[in-house]
Amino acid sequence: MASSKPEEVRKEEEVSKGGYPTAPAPAAPKAEIAKANDAHGKSTAMAGDNFQFALGTPTTGFSLFLAERTKKIHFIRHAEGYHNVETAKTGSNSCLIAKTDPQKHRLWDAKLTPKGIAQAEELREYLTKRPSGGRSFTSFDLIVVSPLTRTLETALHIFGRPRQPGVPAFLDDGKAPVNSPEHRDGVFVPAPRMLVREECRERWGEYVCDGRRPIREIIKEFENFDFSELSYDDDVFWSDKREPDDDCCARALAFLEWLNKRPEKCIAVVTHSSFLRHLFSQFGGSLAQDDKETLQRLAGNCELRSVVMCSHGIAETRMPKPMTPPSTVVL
Numbered sequence: 001m002a003s004s005k006p007e008e009v010r011k012e013e014e015v016s017k018g019g020y021p022t023a024p025a026p027a028a029p030k031a032e033i034a035k036a037n038d039a040h041g042k043s044t045a046m047a048g049d050n051f052q053f054a055l056g057t058p059t060t061g062f063s064l065f066l067a068e069r070t071k072k073i074h075f076i077r078h079a080e081g082y083h084n085v086e087t088a089k090t091g092s093n094s095c096l097i098a099k100t101d102p103q104k105h106r107l108w109d110a111k112l113t114p115k116g117i118a119q120a121e122e123l124r125e126y127l128t129k130r131p132s133g134g135r136s137f138t139s140f141d142l143i144v145v146s147p148l149t150r151t152l153e154t155a156l157h158i159f160g161r162p163r164q165p166g167v168p169a170f171l172d173d174g175k176a177p178v179n180s181p182e183h184r185d186g187v188f189v190p191a192p193r194m195l196v197r198e199e200c201r202e203r204w205g206e207y208v209c210d211g212r213r214p215i216r217e218i219i220k221e222f223e224n225f226d227f228s229e230l231s232y233d234d235d236v237f238w239s240d241k242r243e244p245d246d247d248c249c250a251r252a253l254a255f256l257e258w259l260n261k262r263p264e265k266c267i268a269v270v271t272h273s274s275f276l277r278h279l280f281s282q283f284g285g286s287l288a289q290d291d292k293e294t295l296q297r298l299a300g301n302c303e304l305r306s307v308v309m310c311s312h313g314i315a316e317t318r319m320p321k322p323m324t325p326p327s328t329v330v331l
Contacts, residue, residue: 065310073259074140074268074306075276076123076158077299079116081150083107083209084301096207102240103211110209112153119302120157127158128177133266136180141264143194146201146271147230148212152222154302155194155270162194165226192268195226198323199255202272203248204238211238236325245278252279254321260311273299280305 086095086107098105112120132138143162145155163172172190176182182189202210212218212235219227237243243251252275259267276299284292299305 063310065308069311069313071259071262071264071309072266072306073309074266074304075299076154076268076270076304077273077276077301078112078146078148078150078154078270079119079157079302080113081110081116081209082113083110083207084116085113093207096209098208102208102238103213105208108208108211109149109213111149112157116150116301117153117157120154123302123304124158124160128180135176135182137177137182139189140192140266140268142262142267143192144200144259144267144269145194145196145225146275147196147198147215147218147227148201148210148272149218149221151201151270151272152196152218152225155225156222158270159192159194159268161191162224162226163191164224165193165228193226194224196230197255197258198230198232198237199251199258200269200271200275201237203243203274203278204235205242206240207242211235231322232325237323239326248275248278249282251323253282255279256309260309276305 083096087093089095096107098108102108127138129136130138140159143155143159145151163169163174169190174189174191176187176189201212204210214235215227215230215233219225256279259269277296280296284295287295295305295307
């Protein structure tokens with residue numbers, strides 16, 4: 001699927017009046033539903049995990065890529081947060097708009113609910129039994145996380161403790177999931193790195209849940225998460241105006257360029273629904289309609305959507321620009 005600028009990205013208010021739904025995403029194709037249920041018919045937390053979308057421009061209905069130019073990216077939307085509950089209860093996003101100091105609002109940088117924690121733990125359990133890469137479980141080379149509290153909490157409850165920054169994999173004492181054949185055989189599985197990046201945070205502005213607390217506070221709660229690549233302690237991006245659609249789309253593509261330059265081949269990204277909507281809306285023009293709808297539909301809480309990203313050698317010539325706060329200078 002070649003990247004192309006969307007004719008129009010739906011405004012935030014068109015999706016549950018703000019894009020913070022707790023209701024399930026639109027009905028998935030039958031094949032997807034079957035893959036998202038276990039042998040007993042119980043729904044897992046990973047609807048759509050087996051759907052992989054090659055980012056290419058096929059005219060024959062197929063795509064062939066050089067293996068060294070591909071990466072498997074697993075995008076995960078955060079689990080249920082308190083802001084999801086409030087918008088579902090009130091039916092609008094008015095509860096997310098502060099009348100006074102936004103950083104004192106109870107939903108500023110909203111946290112997970114107990115249900116959200118349970119969703120993340122369910123996904124973790126599923127991963128321990130999901131075959132991948134010749135193993136009886138799924139593991140990742142790298143976890144990239146948005147710096148908002150709800151995504152950090154989601155990552156922690158799904159993946160457990162991260163490997164300490166700066167510690168090489170061979171010095172980590174991680175083991176395969178308990179009760180797995182690999183665990184019985186003493187297979188060494190180092191804990192993944194968890195790298196926090198501002199680029200994959202939610203579309204910012206207006207709604208208090210999308211602001212973030214100072215990193216000096218957050219870092220105390222998430223031991224071994226790597227915050228070293230963030231440039232700002234305070235949230236210099238949030239304002240009372242919503243980030244423009246075009247800016248969010250451009251930021252999403254810049255994030256893909258950054259991912260493309262990473263050496264890891266299997267990466268999980270814990271992020272947000274509106275960010276994913278702005279990202280995926282720019283792809284899928286050459287897909288069959290069912291696949292396009294599956295790729296672009298709104299992600300549910302703690303849903304994982306897997307894609308195969310292929311670089312065509314063009315992005316390698318560009319250096320991703322560092323994020324800078326919007327200018328307040330009036331020209």
